[in-house]
Amino acid sequence: MDFPWLTVIGAVPLVGSVAVGALPRALAPRARHLALAVSLVTLALTVAMVLQFDTGKAGEYQFAEQHQWIPQFGVSYALGVDGIALVMVALSVILVPVCVLAAWNEVGAEKARLFFGLILALETMMVGVFAARDIFLFYVLFEAMLIPVYFLIGSFGGPRRSYAAVKFLIYSLAGGLVMLVAVIGLYAAGPGGETGFLTSNLTGLGFSSDVIERLLFLGFFFAFAVKAPMWPVHTWLPDAAAEAPAGVAVLLVGVLDKVGTFGMLTLCLPLFPDAAHWAGPVIIAFALVSVIYGALLAIGQSDLKRLIAYTSISHFGFIVLGIFAFTSTGQSGSTLYMVNHGFSTAALFLVAGMLIARRGSQQIEDYGGLQRSTPMLAAAFLIAGLSSLALPGLSSFISEFLVLAGTYVKYPAAAVIGTLGIVLAALYILLTYQRMFTGPAKEYAAGWKDLSVREGWVVAPLVAVIVLLGFYPNPVLKVINPAVHRTMTTVHSTDPAPTVPVEAGGQK
Structure with missing residues (x-):
């Protein structure tokens, strides 16, 4: 039997969570050290797994595991990763130790066991949801993620933490309940038997009715749109992110929200290809509203x-x-983009958290002239912000370019409208930097220390990845592309033929 990489990678933080929670009161301050050690072990195991991943077969599921779970209902404990799932698992386990370090001094010793225990439990669920190859298992983990996030926001957040946590929970539960109905409907329409929830069994069912396929698609899509979040079911995110501790906000926006777009790509499209094409133009319109609306409000x-x-x-x-x-x-x-956004947004939230810890305020107007007193913090914020606005040479540029180029060949008007988001991004990033970091030095910041050693270990890896993927994204694309091509084949889509003919030798 092959080594169960995915089970072990998911189990290590879960065992670590229990160990952190079981620490005696006298050892409570050591909770952060144990959590960091566990998250680094999980990262090391993931690196070892990635090194054994066959990039030549990145379109296939590897490290597969399958065991009967509830055979009466066709539920299996089934795991596996293709190229898309692999990079999302890697993103998750990279960000967790960074967030543990970032929260080192944010949580008092008396609550450290609860905070870091919940972070590790959340890591298990993040790994599991990206690796799940059984719809029912995916749904269980999809819903279970709500529990640690709810308590992390509600117990450790800002002044309006209770409101933000409850709003997050209500929106997420509403989406999850709709998805549960769709999961039951999918099973009823599927092959049944002892493997009735496996995604491989449910792909290409050829539904007896277009109406059934479309309704099931909408059930899954609604849950993923809430999680993503897309306009108009997005309003929980600003409240949750504003009240959550910086490290929790990183995992919420940088990883958990990606479960929504990951589900759209790896579940909605393969399971309901005809319905996905049917709904595509309307979803593109909603996506464009999200692009412009989010930027304007920012x-x-x-x-x-x-x-x-x-x-x-x-x-x-x-x-x-x-x-x-x-x-x-x-x-x-x-x-x-999911990967790059995870790193750039993590850097923005974590630098913001460092500034808020020094000033005690989240209001932009309470800052100014900080590039004189904290030049390294200012530089880290600027690099992350420039990546967010897709500056060439930084990570988000190539992903945003690919999205717009890929959209243009089929929907040129949508691509043109989407480019307005880039212009608006330049405004909200550069104006914010100008207001917070330029101008005369402020007296209150005269005694501030720049990046500490611990904060440097938090920010430096993120900045390095942002720059590295900006100049050399090929290792990630090499893993992603075969899985994308498999999805394109499953949904019966082909790329448009080039409009400019090319003759042998490269001459037109």
């Missing part, structure tokens, strides 16, 4: 963390746009 924000949240709504609009353009270029760009 420009008008006075709260720094709410601003970053609204920028993410705009970015998720780009991701959905690329998915439903039904081109390999667009879908590869969307998947790469």
Whole structure:
């Protein structure tokens, strides 16, 4: 039997969560050390798994595991990763130790066991939801993620944490309940038997009625749109991100919200190809609204963390746009965008958290002239912000370019409208930087320390990845592209033929 990589990678943080929670009160301050060690072990195991991943077969599921779970209902414990799932698992396990380090001094010793225990439990669920190859297992993990996030926001958030946590829970439960109805309907329409919930069994069912397929598609899509979040079911995100601790906001926006777009690409499209094509133009319209609406509201924000949240709504609009353009270029760009957005948004939230810890305020107007007193923090924020606005040479540029290029060949008007999001992004990032970091030095910041050693270990890896993927995204694209091509084949989509003929030798 092959080594169960995915089970072990998911189990290590879960065992670590129990160990952190079981620490005696006298050892409570050590909870952060244990959590960091566990998250680094999980990262090391993931690196070992990635090194064994066959990139030549990245379109197939590897490290597969399958065991009967509830055979009466066809439910299996089935795991596996293709190229898309692999990069999402990697994103998750990279960001967790960064967030543990970022929260090192944010949580008092008496609550450290609960906080870091919940973070590790959340890591298990993030790994599981991206690796799940059984619809029922995916749904269980999809819903279970709500529990640690609810308590992380409600117990450790800002002044309006209770409101934000309850709003997050209500929206997510509403989407999850609709998805549950669709899961039951899919099973009823599927082959049944002991493997009735396996995604491989449910792909290409050839539904007896277009109405049934469309209703099931809408059930899944609604849940994923809430999770993503897309306009108009997005309003929970600014509240949750603004009230959550910075590290929790990173995992919420950088990873958990990607479950929505990941589900659209890897479940909605293969399971309901005809319905996906039917709904595609309308979804593209909603995606464009998300792009423009999120950017416009970001420009008008006075709260720094709410601003970053609204920028993410705009970015998720780009991701959905690329998915439903039904081109390999667009879908590869969307998947790469999920990865790049995770790192750039993580850097923005974490630098924002460091500034808020020093000043005690999330209001942008309470800052100014900080590039004189904290030049390294200013530089980190600027690099992450420039990546967010897709500056060439930084990570988000190539993914945004691929999304727009892939969209243009089928929906040129949509691509043109989408480019307005780039212009607006320049406004909300550069204006924010100008207001917070330029101008005369402020007296209150005279005694501030720049990046500490711990904060440097938080920010430096993120900045390095942003720059590296900006110049050399090929290793990630090499893993993503075969899985995207498999999805394109499953949904019966082909890339448009080039409009400019090319003769042998490269001469027209």
